[in-house]
Amino acid sequence: MSNITEIARRARVSRTTVSRVLNNHPYVKQDKREAVLKAMQDLNYVPNLNAVNLSRGKTNVIGVIVPTINHPFFSNLIEGIGRGCYKHHYRMLVHQSNYDPGHEIEFFNMLKYKLIDGLILGSSMLSGPVLDELSHYGSVVSCEASGSRLITKVLVNHESGIRMAVEHLRSKGHRRIGLCIGNPASGIGISRKKAFSALLEAYGLEWRDDWYYEGKYSIEDGSAVAASIAGQSLAPSAMVVGSDYVAAGLIKEAARQGIKVPEELAVIGFDNQPIAQVMDLTTIQQPIVQMGETAAAALHLMLTEAERPSDQTLELELIVRQST
Amino acid sequence: MSNITEIARRARVSRTTVSRVLNNHPYVKQDKREAVLKAMQDLNYVPNLNAVNLSRGKTNVIGVIVPTINHPFFSNLIEGIGRGCYKHHYRMLVHQSNYDPGHEIEFFNMLKYKLIDGLILGSSMLSGPVLDELSHYGSVVSCEASGSRLITKVLVNHESGIRMAVEHLRSKGHRRIGLCIGNPASGIGISRKKAFSALLEAYGLEWRDDWYYEGKYSIEDGSAVAASIAGQSLAPSAMVVGSDYVAAGLIKEAARQGIKVPEELAVIGFDNQPIAQVMDLTTIQQPIVQMGETAAAALHLMLTEAERPSDQTLELELIVRQST
DNA sequence: GGTTGCTGTGAAACGCGTTCCATACTTTAT
DNA sequence: ATAAAGTATGGAACGCGTTTCACAGCAACC
Incomplete structure (x- = not known):
């Protein structure tokens, strides 16, 4: 599998220039750009995203913790988060905690490890102070009210x-x-x-x-x-x-x-x-899918603007049928 | 954030030794091992998994493609895959394709990019030959019958x-x-x-x-x-x-x-x-959750044993109630 | 006593793309 | 004509853990 060094050699440019082409940097002359693109084509080049992640220090992956996927509330939520992630070019890593705080903390570590850029909590068993503590490791959005004051919340009232x-x-x-x-x-x-x-x-x-x-x-x-x-x-x-x-x-x-x-x-x-x-x-x-999308969008905002968006509350609707 | 170099310096050993401690390599004397562990503790060290992934060339992440999460069949399937992943120490990256072949191929690229070690197809719109082609990039397990002969299948009959x-x-x-x-x-x-x-x-x-x-x-x-x-x-x-x-x-x-x-x-x-x-x-x-678990286990087998497990078919059961 | 075979440790290379910095050539502005 | 600003490109360092190789110390073996 080829790497930028080979591309650079073949296109007779420096690795820096290859990188620039890869990232659409404007300061590359047309002829060189084409030479690089041709070399990539010829060598069937695919960038190693792990190297990119290491270099950039981020992964474009958002983690999601839910107690279980197989519950309509959470599968809807994940659907929404998935849509939001797709829209903002993130990938979604889903983790089932079974309401086990240990599992949750374990997953939080992925923030430390830089394996995910941010985290969305579907529902958590962790206490407010613990969440506040853990939230120092990265951006976190919660989809439920929690004791935490630091974490941005997107919730239904x-x-x-x-x-x-x-x-x-x-x-x-x-x-x-x-x-x-x-x-x-x-x-x-x-x-x-x-x-x-x-x-x-x-x-x-x-x-x-x-x-x-x-x-x-x-x-x-x-x-x-x-x-x-x-x-x-x-x-x-x-x-x-x-x-x-x-x-x-x-x-x-x-x-x-x-x-x-x-x-x-x-x-x-x-x-x-x-x-x-x-x-x-x-x-x-409850607008659960929308809640998921909103949560993903809020997290995206935190990651790009480096600001903490205010909590959001989505409105509910009473649907009257025959059981009351 | 500290790295192995700092740990090595503090523990007065080489980076290699730190790495060995990290990976439980046996050839480290007790006193040095303890010194390293202490240094890690002191510096609040967390390994950068992106670096590990780059070095090792794998990520311990399994990708899952489903058309939509918010459908009981697929949320059950994901639940099962999630369990299987947890059991075998993988993380699960979920992608919704909306039955769009373009989305699917896009996600397949993650295999090329080495961002995921393997891939589980919940349901796919890609044709057999296309899947065969794509499956060269890595290990793939499908949860439905497909035209592909190369991909291992775990399915209900x-x-x-x-x-x-x-x-x-x-x-x-x-x-x-x-x-x-x-x-x-x-x-x-x-x-x-x-x-x-x-x-x-x-x-x-x-x-x-x-x-x-x-x-x-x-x-x-x-x-x-x-x-x-x-x-x-x-x-x-x-x-x-x-x-x-x-x-x-x-x-x-x-x-x-x-x-x-x-x-x-x-x-x-x-x-x-x-x-x-x-x-x-x-x-x-249909034993859907079990199917998900089985698929994850099959993929794990492919990734570790480098062999293609045979296709598996799970049995169904008729449950008679009042509608027939 | 010399060989074989572990145990234990470190230097250096590797995986691979990004980015900072220096350099050089063009334009544009004055 | 000359300084200032922009365009274009490359070298080298960086991010960080793993792995290969070399080598020293020490015990077991014939």
């Missing part, structure tokens, strides 16, 4: 989403409202739970521990929630569920248990996933 | 999947069976269509162009199919649908149109996605 959900249910006359979330230790989980309990308090509604479910991610989990609710003597009349999948499982199992939706139990989901559509599920639509 | 579906429907007495697939030009699409028409022929069933739909990916697409079927004077009594999402949309819209499932229209999907469960959809389960 979870508080507003929960508010939409609760107010919608309240307007339908519900007073016994329960909550079901995913990972309670993640940024999303924390925000949602906090917003929810604050709202209940504000509206004078009761928070009951047995109407609160956490660690629910899948359809099966949703079924389990429905089964649990079916067994309660005083059951909630409405559930705010952090994921359409879980909500779908809940509705399905509720039907099996003879609980009428929405008459006896109203259900509102999150994300407006395809499944929400076929299940006629009222849901809070 | 689409022929067998279609057979399961058709035989199941036949056993239920169906004689008017239609087919609905995604991208007809992709490996999956080609295999499925071919297998399907061959089976119809073998069983003496009729192929009708108006019972065949292609380019259907989403729930909305499925609804459109149902609407189309509803308008036919002679409609199929059963549909084999290449994706659970599309099948779900089909069922949903069929219900709206007053077509009874499964009595008037049986529907069988593919993948056993969560949505299949809540829609009570009979489906052909």
Whole structure:
């Protein structure tokens, strides 16, 4: 495999000139430029990007940490980040953390190692101070609220989403409202739970521990929630569920248990996933793909302008269907 | 940021010795090793992996090409590849091609450029000969049948999947069976269509162009199919649908149109996605995550043993629910 | 005692493109 | 005509870890 030295020799110019041609530097005479291009053609030259990366000290690769890819929220997010990366000529390195802080820190090291130029956090288990510490190694954008004050955030307003959900249910006359979330230790989980309990308090509604479910991610989990609710003597009349999948499982199992939706139990989901559509599920639509694109664009800005863009909050939308 | 030269100076050894410590080479005396480790600690040393990559001529990065991430088939596949990569200490670079051959070739160049050690094709629009040509640049594993004879394949037996579906429907007495697939030009699409028409022929069933739909990916697409079927004077009594999402949309819209499932229209999907469960959809389960893991493992084998592992075919399973 | 074979260590070259600096030739401006 | 500014090109250093080769020290072997 040829390198610039060979090209230079063949084109009878210096390696510097070859490099200039490679980088479209203006100060190269037409004839030399052509000679170089011809030599590259002849020798079937391909630049070794590792050498370029080493030289330049950057890689044009953006890392992405998500707990799992195989979850509609994150696959949508990655889709968006992927688009943003493509638009700004980055490549995207995806890492699954399984919510394991060790895995996350390991990946953060790639920033130190200069193997990635920047990092996008889909969802993280790391605490604010730890993130602040780690963010010194490079540019980081987070897609969820986190304790960190240094990291730029691109997020949906979870508080507003929960508010939409609760107010919608309240307007339908519900007073016994329960909550079901995913990972309670993640940024999303924390925000949602906090917003929810604050709202209940504000509206004078009761928070009951047995109407609160956490660690629910899948359809099966949703079924389990429905089964649990079916067994309660005083059951909630409405559930705010952090994921359409879980909500779908809940509705399905509720039907099996003879609980009428929405008459006896109203259900509102999150994300407006395809499944929400076929299940006629009222849901809070989050612009996840757009969030990914925005995050990539923000990171690009940090990397090129070397400034920290302000946090961005994307707006949510309530989509009313038959489940409330 | 420190480098091995500084470490060497501080530990009063040569750079070679530092490198040996870094790579756990046995021929380093205990005291020197400790001195080096101490110096690393003191200077907060992190190796520059770009330099390592340049030196070694490899990157421990595996590239993955998928048309889109935001599709359950591919997000599952990526999940599996991600797991396999983690297990074998690779990192995973994901690229969305949108079924654009240009994008694909562009990404293939990364093999040439030595930016990735190997490549996994989720689904490709490139023809067999082109793939054979491109595969000379490095190790490639494909997750779908392709015209290429050089590329190692890890795939599900689409022929067998279609057979399961058709035989199941036949056993239920169906004689008017239609087919609905995604991208007809992709490996999956080609295999499925071919297998399907061959089976119809073998069983003496009729192929009708108006019972065949292609380019259907989403729930909305499925609804459109149902609407189309509803308008036919002679409609199929059963549909084999290449994706659970599309099948779900089909069922949903069929219900709206007053077509009874499964009595008037049986529907069988593919993948056993969560949505299949809540829609009570009979489906052909494909071990997609496992396929991703297997593909990563196969690539690892190629990269380390420098041999081409034989193609692997994973088995499918028919999951019967209420839609047939 | 001389050979063979490890163990341990370092100098120097290598992989390869980029970039700083010096130099020289043209233009343009005054 | 002369200084100033721009154009064009090359040499050498740089980024940084790995690897080859040479060599010294030391133990085992015949």
